[in-house]
Amino acid sequence: MKRILLNIIISASFGFSQGDIYPTETQYGGGIGFSTMYMVLDSVPGATILDSLGFSVNRMGTRPLVFYGGEGFAQMTGPWRLGGYAGIGAAQTSNVYNIHLYANRDKKVGFQQPALGNESKGDTLYAYSDKLSVKARINFLMGAMTIEYVFPVYRDLEVMAGALMGVGRYTLSVDQHIETPQWSKFSTNMYGYLKGDSVLVELDTLGGATRADLEDTADRYRINDLRPINVNGTMTELSGTFFNFQPYVAVKWQFLDRMGLRISAGYNKGTIGAGKWKLNGHVPVNDSPESALGGFTIRTVVYFGL
The missing domain is CATH 2.40.160.20 (Porin)
Incomplete structure (x- = not known):
């Protein structure tokens, strides 16, 4: 019995020596x-x-x-x-993402899958090689x-x-x-090209447009704002x-x-x-x-x- 009490006292003394009560002074x-x-x-x-x-x-x-x-x-x-x-x-x-070009022939917003047998009058997809x-x-x-x-x-x-x-x-x-970003393109104006204090935006970028087409394109730009044409990112x-x-x-x-x-x-x-x-x-x-x-x-x- 005395040996058990002695072991308890020794164990307690070791325990308190490892975790002293926090001192009262600051x-x-x-x-x-x-x-x-x-x-x-x-x-x-x-x-x-x-x-x-x-x-x-x-x-x-x-x-x-x-x-x-x-x-x-x-x-x-x-x-x-x-x-x-x-x-x-x-x-x-x-x-x-893959990129697809499409012709909007039904005048609805966004691409609409044409009905079977009506492909010639519906929206048409065109392939594009680059990805976004x-x-x-x-x-x-x-x-x-x-x-x-x-x-x-x-x-x-x-x-x-x-x-x-x-x-x-x-x-x-x-x-x-x-595509891959190119350093030489970072200085290009995103809407056209600078001349003096103006930015010139070409309407007929693909060629072959009639005067009526150009007027329609200009009106669309005025209503819907310009779209970037010289930027790849x-x-x-x-x-x-x-x-x-x-x-x-x-x-x-x-x-x-x-x-x-x-x-x-x-x-x-x-x-x-x-x-x-x-x-x-x-x-x-x-x-x-x-x-x-x-x-x-x-x-x-x-x-x-x-």
């Missing part, structure tokens, strides 16, 4: 490290655009969207801790400060409740091109900036003297207001819808410090 320190965050977005802003381009949002790899960045923190006064976070998450998808490559990419950039309240458990183990507050920027870019970028807020709870484990692990779980909340989207970084899109960027998050940090 501790000062900090750390910095590499951070990986996983965010499961409730919805993807611009999903309707992706759908219209033939992409499935599920193929974008946004569940979860993975962020890579850095995070740091410093003990301030008492149980309060301040820090900062910066990271970027990205996902992309692409596809290649389309790539869509989203970028989610986040920079913020963190504020936490620390609940010490043991000297090497802490539980925190806090919030991440800062600015986020979401970008949806779509690239469409035919386009890049469209839609972006929005917003205030980002992310409450979370975290656990910090100092497993070495100058190295530790932080794991946090929270919910991200941000909103791009209606009409706040911009085209190519500077042109406002006034009829753009409100877009929410919310979702459950898990963030891990391997840090160096105290």
Whole structure:
């Protein structure tokens, strides 16, 4: 019996030596490290655009969207801790489409498969050798400060409740091109050619049109706007900036003297207001819808410090 009691006392003494109760005096320190965050977005802003381009949002790899960045923190006064976070998450998808030319003979919008026996009066398809490559990419950039309240458990183990507050920027870019891009064509005007302070657009690009045909083509341009004729690729970028807020709870484990692990779980909340989207970084899109960027998050940090 005495031997059993002695073993229990020795085991208890070893256990307490590995995890001392957190000291009562105020501790000062900090750390910095590499951070990986996983965010499961409730919805993807611009999903309707992706759908219209033939992409499935599920193929974008946004569940979860993975962020890579850095995070740091410093003990301030008492149980309060301040820090900062910066990271970027990205996902992309692409596809290649065959191109077919068609003659619209039934005057209906889009190509209509002609009825059997009426091929001569219906729409007609013509072959085209090149293909259209389309790539869509989203970028989610986040920079913020963190504020936490620390609940010490043991000297090497802490539980925190806090919030991440800062600015986020979401970008949806779509690239469409035919053939291989050529450097010499980048300086070509996409509608015609420059002469002085004017752009001259040729109507009869194939030759053989009558005067009535040219008048009809000019009227169509005036009504439907010009179409690019000297470009084999386009890049469209839609972006929005917003205030980002992310409450979370975290656990910090100092497993070495100058190295530790932080794991946090929270919910991200941000909103791009209606009409706040911009085209190519500077042109406002006034009829753009409100877009929410919310979702459950898990963030891990391997840090160096105290």
